[in-house]
Amino acid sequence: xxxxxxxxxxxxxxxxxxxxxxxxxxxxxxxxxxxxxxxxxxxxxxxxxxxxxxxxxxxxxxxxxxxxxxxxxxxxxxxxxxxxxxxxxxxxxxxxxxxxxxxxxxxxxxxxxxxxxxxxxxxxxxxxxxxxxxxxxxxxxxxxxxxxxxxxxxxxxxxxxxxxxxxxxxxxxxxxxxxxxxxxxxxxxxxxxxxxxxxxxxxxxxxxxxxxxxxxxxxxxxxxxxxxxxxxxxxxxxxxxxxxxxxxxxxxxxxxxxxxxxxxxxxxxxxxxxxxxxxxxxxxxxxxxxxxxxxxxxxxxxxxxxxxxxxxxxxxxxxxxxxxxxxxxxxxxxxxxxxxxxxxxxxxxxxxxxxxxxxxxxxxxxxxxxxxxxxxxxxxxxxxxxxxxxxxxxxxxxxxxxxxxxxxxxxxxxxxxxxxxxxxxxxxxxxxxxxxxxxxxxxxxxxxxxxxxxxxxxxxxxxxxxxxxxxxxxxxxxxxxxxxxxxxxxxxxxxxxxxxxxxxxxxxxxxxxxxxxxxxxxxxxxxxxxxxxxxxxxxxxxxxxxxxxxxxxxxxxxxxxxxx
Amino acid sequence: xxxxxxxxxxxxxxxxxxxxxxxxxxxxxxxxxxxxxxxxxxxxxxxxxxxxxxxxxxxxxxxxxxxxxxxxxxxxxxxxxxxxxxxxxxxxxxxxxxxxxxxxxxxxxxxxxxxxxxxxxxxxxxxxxxxxxxxxxxxxxxxxxxxxxxxxxxxxxxxxxxxxxxxxxxxxxxx
Numbered sequence: 094x095x096x097x098x099x100x101x102x103x104x105x106x107x108x109x110x111x112x113x114x115x116x117x118x119x120x121x122x123x124x125x126x127x128x129x130x131x132x133x134x135x136x137x138x139x140x141x142x143x144x145x146x147x148x149x150x151x152x153x154x155x156x157x158x159x160x161x162x163x164x165x166x167x168x169x170x171x172x173x174x175x176x177x178x179x180x181x182x183x184x185x186x187x188x189x190x191x192x193x194x195x196x197x198x199x200x201x202x203x204x205x206x207x208x209x210x211x212x213x214x215x216x217x218x219x220x221x222x223x224x225x226x227x228x229x230x231x232x233x234x235x236x237x238x239x240x241x242x243x244x245x246x247x248x249x250x251x252x253x254x255x256x257x258x259x260x261x262x263x264x265x266x267x268x269x270x271x272x273x274x275x276x277x278x279x280x281x282x283x284x285x286x287x288x289x290x291x292x293x294x295x296x297x298x299x300x301x302x303x304x305x306x307x308x309x310x311x312x313x314x315x316x317x318x319x320x321x322x323x324x325x326x327x328x329x330x331x332x333x334x335x336x337x338x339x340x341x342x343x344x345x346x347x348x349x350x351x352x353x354x355x356x357x358x359x360x361x362x363x364x365x366x367x368x369x370x371x372x373x374x375x376x377x378x379x380x381x382x383x384x385x386x387x388x389x390x391x392x393x394x395x396x397x398x399x400x401x402x403x404x405x406x407x408x409x410x411x412x413x414x415x416x417x418x419x420x421x422x423x424x425x426x427x428x429x430x431x432x433x434x435x436x437x438x439x440x441x442x443x444x445x446x447x448x449x450x451x452x453x454x455x456x457x458x459x460x461x462x463x464x465x466x467x468x469x470x471x472x473x474x475x476x477x478x479x480x481x482x483x484x485x486x487x488x489x490x491x492x493x494x495x496x497x498x499x500x501x502x503x504x505x506x507x508x509x510x511x512x513x514x515x516x517x518x519x520x521x522x523x524x525x526x527x528x529x530x531x532x533x534x535x536x537x538x539x540x541x542x543x544x545x546x547x548x549x550x551x552x553x554x555x556x557x558x559x560x561x562x563x564x565x566x567x568x569x570x571x572x573x574x575x576x577x578x579x580x581x582x583x584x585x586x587x588x589x590x591x592x593x594x595x596x597x598x599x600x601x602x603x604x605x606x607x608x609x610x611x612x613x614x615x616x617x618x619x620x621x622x623x624x625x626x627x628x629x630x631x632x633x634x635x636x637x638x639x640x641x642x643x644x645x646x647x648x649x650x651x652x653x654x655x656x657x
Numbered sequence: 658x659x660x661x662x663x664x665x666x667x668x669x670x671x672x673x674x675x676x677x678x679x680x681x682x683x684x685x686x687x688x689x690x691x692x693x694x695x696x697x698x699x700x701x702x703x704x705x706x707x708x709x710x711x712x713x714x715x716x717x718x719x720x721x722x723x724x725x726x727x728x729x730x731x732x733x734x735x736x737x738x739x740x741x742x743x744x745x746x747x748x749x750x751x752x753x754x755x756x757x758x759x760x761x762x763x764x765x766x767x768x769x770x771x772x773x774x775x776x777x778x779x780x781x782x783x784x785x786x787x788x789x790x791x792x793x794x795x796x797x798x799x800x801x802x803x804x805x806x807x808x809x810x811x812x813x814x815x816x817x818x819x820x821x822x823x824x825x826x827x828x829x830x831x832x
Binding site: 111241252332 | 753756758760764765779784786788811813814815816817823824826827830
């Protein structure tokens with residue numbers, strides 16, 4: 094993985110010193126709340142329901158074992174011994190104290206970690222595929238490009254005060270596992286006919302109040318121009334994005350207002366001036382960064398480890414875990430293991446300091462000392478020899494990291510919701526817990542099959558509810574928590590935005606609604622047909638009828654409350 | 658702005674430039690021009706160009722213009738040689754359009770005169786402002802110019818190429 098040199102260290106250290114000064118001035122009353130807010134947000138610091146929340150960056154989801162240990166240590170010393178991994182790879186601490194934040198940043202910096210631009214109206218942490226470098230369907234490893242973009246976007250002086258946040262995701266594989274179509278800027282690595290690497294560029298995707306998929310603004314951008322083109326695109330946004338209304342300030346609104354072609358034309362016109370400027374990438378720089386993501390020293394192993402096969406035959410629970418939590422690897426004899434953070438009873442995405450340390454141990458012993466964070470809020474050991482899987486499983490189980498439900502309904506995505514977040518309209522965690530409990534039976538989960546259920550506590554959509562086959566959105570009605578249900582969302586290459594099925598439900602109704610929706614699917618599905626395909630084939634009406642079974646009025650008569 | 662101090666060449670200096678603003682409903686040609694060096698809005702420049710150039714020619718009063726965040730540079734691109742100072746207004750420090758304006762003036766239009774930032778800016782912005790090409794700074798009311806002076810070197814390096822160092826770090830980094 095990327096190792097800091099003296100320049101990187103100096104820049105991060107300077108940020109620690111700068112933020113220490115800003116915090117001291119704020120605490121001394123020299124900076125007002127309004128002045129301090131954008132500054133602290135650009136360091137990932139929110140003022141939340143219980144106090145400050147600090148969002149620590151995990152650039153493109155990659156951590157060393159030492160870095161994960163540092164997180165564990167910080168969570169223990171400055172917080173309550175746990176943290177929450179988010180859909181954008183980051184780790185949130187919910188109970189930090191403002192005067193201690195500069196010390197936390199200093200501790201992070203020692204391990205090449207930071208909280209730079211994890212919030213605020215700036216370019217955020219670049220996210221990518223959690224199977225980068227090991228996936229069989231990879232065109233090129235996206236991580237060097239993500240690191241190049243990280244450096245370019247870090248303290249980019251022109252783009253420190255954008256109209257609104259700006260999120261970039263990059264995928265290097267043929268199957269998109271980074272949700273690039275719902276990012277402000279989505280980059281898909283492609284090869285042209287000559288075999289040269291470039292990017293297909295999507296712009297204007299995003300969830301939130303107006304959920305939109307990104308539009309293709311360039312079919313092929315040669316890699317040399319990644320930074321100059323991105324600069325042109327963000328400049329068009331900086332200059333012309335709306336600043337009069339926070340809900341209309343994302344680039345998606347600009348792209349929609351101008352239309353894809355006009356937006357693309359403006360970017361090209363801007364880029365015509367920037368093309369071949371000094372920030373045009375050089376082969377030497379790409380090589381320098383790429384070398385740091387070189388494949389680890391894999392052993393030459395057989396395709397199938399006989400011992401592993403024996404365990405699979407003899408231990409049904411192990412076989413189940415392998416079926417769901419172990420992914421194939423491009424190198425023979427290796428596998429990628431998902432350590433689930435979805436143990437029922439704990440908040441999805443939460444990890445205790447002990448769990449982080451256990452994951453760090455596993456990474457060190459069995460996976461070349463590296464861990465990834467997935468946007469589905471799990472941890473990944475990307476390079477585990479097959480022969481070690483049985484041991485890894487036992488150890489993961491002991492640490493509460495082996496729920497054998499990856500990709501099943503219990504592997505749901507959830508934001509922290511109203512229990513913690515100051516923005517939330519409703520709580521997410523009790524809903525997640527109730528659904529996990531309802532679907533606790535493993536056979537039932539396997540019968541349903543692959544399923545994405547996503548929960549957000551408010552329209553900011555941190556829980557990606559629009560992308561869930563079933564999405565649940567917390568809404569506030571006269572001070573009460575209600576939940577709106579969307580149907581038919583999907584991430585990946587065929588991404589689509591789920592549709593609201595009707596008026597919202599009380600919290601207690603939600604598990605029953607979900608179960609009835611799934612009941613319609615189970616009764617009607619064709620062989621191997623996924624939930625969303627069934628919804629598309631049948632239309633939403635049968636699902637709607639089942640969802641509102643216990644409602645006296647048919648939903649169509651009460652559409653007026655459909656939005657909340 | 659008479660008798661006010663601004664930051665220039667990384668030190669505090671006296672400054673005589675005045676900012677002309679239109680009051681609500683006032684037509685640009687109606688504005689009366691006080692003596693001394695003036696920063697006028699784009700609309701006044703367009704309405705009173707001949708008069709402003711005459712002032713400079715007859716009285717040696719230097720000319721300046723100030724740009725609002727939404728001003729299009731195309732409107733004044735042909736006139737840049739006329740200005741001794743171009744100022745860019747930051748009504749709120751969170752409105753970052755002026756950063757792009759500065760880069761465009763410097764890099765696209767080749768403006769090499771004084772580029773001044775004024776409005777709601779202070780020490781927490783000065784590093785970025787300097788990097789995109791501003792070389793003069795009128796620190797916002799209630800903020801300390803002395804503090805701002807200390808912030809030019811908040812960061813020892815930038816990854817990006819910029820007005821202070823045109824080459825991005827990757828072109829200077831030893832492989």
